[in-house]
Amino acid sequence: MAIDTLQQDASGKLRHFLTIEGLSRSLLSEILNLAESFLTVDEQHVKKVPLLRGKTIANLFFESSTRTRTTFELAAKRLSADVLNINIQTSATSKGESLLDMLHNLEAMHCDMFIVRHADSGAAHFIARHVAPHVSVINAGDGSHAHPTQGMLDMFTIRRHKGADFNRLRVAIIGDVMHSRVARSQIHALNILGVGELRVIAPKTLVPAAAHALGVHVYHDMARGLADVDVVIMLRLQRERMRGALIPSGSEYFQLYGLNEEMLGLAKADAIVMHPGPINRGIEMDSAVADGKQSVILEQVSNGIAVRMAVMAMCLGRAAEGESA
Amino acid sequence: MTAHINIEQTLNDMRDRLRELLALRGIEQPCMVGIHTGGLWIARRLHKQLSIDEPLGALNISFYRDDFSRIGMHPQVKPSNLPFDVEGRHIILVDDVLYTGRTIRAALNILFDYGRPTSVILATLVDRGGRELPIQADVVGQHMNLTTAQQVKLSGPTNLALTVHTDGD
Numbered sequence: 001m002a003i004d005t006l007q008q009d010a011s012g013k014l015r016h017f018l019t020i021e022g023l024s025r026s027l028l029s030e031i032l033n034l035a036e037s038f039l040t041v042d043e044q045h046v047k048k049v050p051l052l053r054g055k056t057i058a059n060l061f062f063e064s065s066t067r068t069r070t071t072f073e074l075a076a077k078r079l080s081a082d083v084l085n086i087n088i089q090t091s092a093t094s095k096g097e098s099l100l101d102m103l104h105n106l107e108a109m110h111c112d113m114f115i116v117r118h119a120d121s122g123a124a125h126f127i128a129r130h131v132a133p134h135v136s137v138i139n140a141g142d143g144s145h146a147h148p149t150q151g152m153l154d155m156f157t158i159r160r161h162k163g164a165d166f167n168r169l170r171v172a173i174i175g176d177v178m179h180s181r182v183a184r185s186q187i188h189a190l191n192i193l194g195v196g197e198l199r200v201i202a203p204k205t206l207v208p209a210a211a212h213a214l215g216v217h218v219y220h221d222m223a224r225g226l227a228d229v230d231v232v233i234m235l236r237l238q239r240e241r242m243r244g245a246l247i248p249s250g251s252e253y254f255q256l257y258g259l260n261e262e263m264l265g266l267a268k269a270d271a272i273v274m275h276p277g278p279i280n281r282g283i284e285m286d287s288a289v290a291d292g293k294q295s296v297i298l299e300q301v302s303n304g305i306a307v308r309m310a311v312m313a314m315c316l317g318r319a320a321e322g323e324s325a
Numbered sequence: 326m327t328a329h330i331n332i333e334q335t336l337n338d339m340r341d342r343l344r345e346l347l348a349l350r351g352i353e354q355p356c357m358v359g360i361h362t363g364g365l366w367i368a369r370r371l372h373k374q375l376s377i378d379e380p381l382g383a384l385n386i387s388f389y390r391d392d393f394s395r396i397g398m399h400p401q402v403k404p405s406n407l408p409f410d411v412e413g414r415h416i417i418l419v420d421d422v423l424y425t426g427r428t429i430r431a432a433l434n435i436l437f438d439y440g441r442p443t444s445v446i447l448a449t450l451v452d453r454g455g456r457e458l459p460i461q462a463d464v465v466g467q468h469m470n471l472t473t474a475q476q477v478k479l480s481g482p483t484n485l486a487l488t489v490h491t492d493g494d
Contacts, residue, residue: 013397037385037404045412046438049388317398 006128014314016128016137019146020188028155028192029164034310035156035303041078042302051313052081055112059085060127061140062118067277067301068140068150072115075308084111100130107132112316114138121145121181136315138308144179144238150276151185153307155193157300158231161272166193172225172267173216174201175235175257175284178208178246182276183235187214201225203257205246222257226266234259234275234284250283259285264294272296328469328477328487332450335466336367339448340374342464343417346446352415355446358382360432361403363421363479367450370485371419379414382407389431405435412440421479423449426460451487453477 004022009015014027041047057076061069069085076083086106106114113136116124121143128137141147162169171190177183177200190198191214200211201219211218219225226232237253247253264273273285273295281287290297347355356379359368365383372381387402418432429447436442448464453471471477474492479485 034398034402037387037402040404040406041388043407044435044438045440048438050434051388051393054394313398317393 006125009318013318014311015318016124016139017148017311017315018124018128018137018139020148020151020185020192021146023192025192025194028152028189031152031307031310031314032156032159034313035152035306038078038306038309038313039303041306041309048078048080050080052076052079052316055079055081055316056110057081057083057113057115057312058106058111059083059115059140060088060117061086062088062116062123063141065117065141068117068304069115071301071304072138072140072149072308075305075312078305079309079312081113081312099127103127103131107135111135113312115140117141119143138311138315141181144181145184147181147185147276149304149308149311150182151189152311153300153304154182154186154233154274154276155189156303156307157274157296158272160299160303161296162230166190166195169195169231170197170199170229171195171231171233172199172201172219172229173233173235174222174225174259176206176237177202177211177235178206179238180235183233186233187216191215199225199229201257203247203253222263223266226263229267230271232259232264232267232271232273234273234279236276236278237280237283250280254283258283259289261286261288261292264289264292270294274300277301326489326491328489330467330487332485332487335450336370336374339450339464339466340371343371343375343446343448346463347415350415350444352444354378355415355417356382356409356411357417357419358384358407358432358436360418360420360428361385363481364419364449366479366481366485367421367448368419369482371417371448380408382409384432384435386428386431386435389434391427391431407439410440411436411442414440414442416442416445418445418447420447420449421451422477423447423452423460423462423465424455426456426458429460430458450479451477 007016007018041049059069059072073083115138116127117140123142124137124139131137139146139148173183198216199219200216201222204220207218271294273289275297279290357368357372357377359365361383368381383406385403385405387399447462449462450466451469452462452465453469476490478488
């Protein structure tokens with residue numbers, strides 16, 4: 001497989017983490033294995049390792065997000081990095097400063113990594129193309145394109161519950177696939193890891209035209225799509241990204257595509273239920289399911305810290321040019 | 326070159342000296358921790374021979390290395406696992422080879438991030454000299470006088486053997 005020269009250096013090591021698409025199975029496994037080791041940091045009295053001491057990481061969130069920003073911040077702090085949270089709404093871009101001017105100013109303050117969340121697809125790639133060679137960029141969600149750390153933390157959660165052999169698994173992704181960068185990252189990751197069967201369950205208006213090309217089986221009927229699946233991934237209805245009437249109403253959507261206990265009963269008895277958050281209770285799923293014993297939603301949040309630690313350590317821990325380990 | 330060291334005999338000597346040291350200090354319920362990977366092999370043997378009640382702990386120092394920014398992240402990192410509370414305990418820390426002392430410095434840092442042990446005893450199979458930090462072992466299986474061009478490596482885990490390798494060989 002050709003190495004993505006923007007994301008990976010000549011030896012295949014991660015330089016930026018922008019998208020899962022195009023990465024190898026062994027690289028994804030490396031991220032998951034490293035995340036497994038970082039989970040033990042939670043058991044320490046001092047929940048910190050000194051790996052990134054002296055590094056500065058800037059959170060650049062052009063689009064608001066509490067959970068993702070917080071878990072990135074925690075991940076950076078557990079690695080002993082210094083963290084800058086730039087509040088974009090109140091910062092210079094609203095005074096007319098260009099994005100690149102702001103980035104170069106942050107570089108002049110010796111930042112080593114930018115965590116970027118932006119409403120436009122491709123924003124993180126754009127920034128990665130323009131930063132100084134020593135700076136790494138992690139995509140924390142760009143438009144409806146990609147959210148690779150979310151995709152990896154979902155793979156990590158699945159692996160911890162179902163084992164490393166994805167070939168045995170039948171996974172269903174349910175809901176607003178059209179607008180979901182999370183779904184895109186999950187689909188790429190599941191395909192790279194060799195998932196047995198991947199289904200998408202959604203109304204016709206919320207399935208992208210190219211879904212079949214991504215190797216998924218599309219279902220419009222919830223009951224048929226859920227039959228015998230091992231993993232149920234619910235997506236958030238992204239009403240802020242919808243233009244026009246793609247769904248009739250929240251309650252009608254719930255009637256057809258909401259997950260309640262009865263529907264979940266159609267999946268395998270030991271199926272796990274995931275959701276990237278924040279949950280619209282009563283629209284995507286019942287509280288009984290969200291808080292039920294098959295739900296791993298809060299574990300996803302904890303796992304997100306370990307996975308983000310792994311990606312940060314790998315990007316900033318590339319061997320310097322010409323030196324061997 | 327295989328070093329002519331009887332490892333079984335060396336381990337027995339280390340066990341006896343650890344017993345003496347524990348008795349001298351009045352330590353009755355020690356915990357043992359081995360450093361990945363070779364130190365853990367040695368610790369497994371000593372842990373059994375000393376009939377220590379607490380399960381054996383394992384430390385991975387990869388996240389505490391002082392050369393991370395120079396040589397980067399090791400792709401295969403096994404998790405640390407301390408199956409007991411470090412706070413207030415007497416810890417026997419075990420490694421295979423004591424050289425610069427940097428590994429032990431990192432291992433002590435990790436231990437203290439888990440809690441405050443009452444005491445730490447260091448036991449190593451080999452002390453090859455060449456210290457760069459003020460760290461010494463309490464129990465040493467074998468002293469070896471090696472040059473900086475020489476490396477000593479423990480292979481295992483089933484048949485433990487030491488080999489000395491000279492750069493350029």
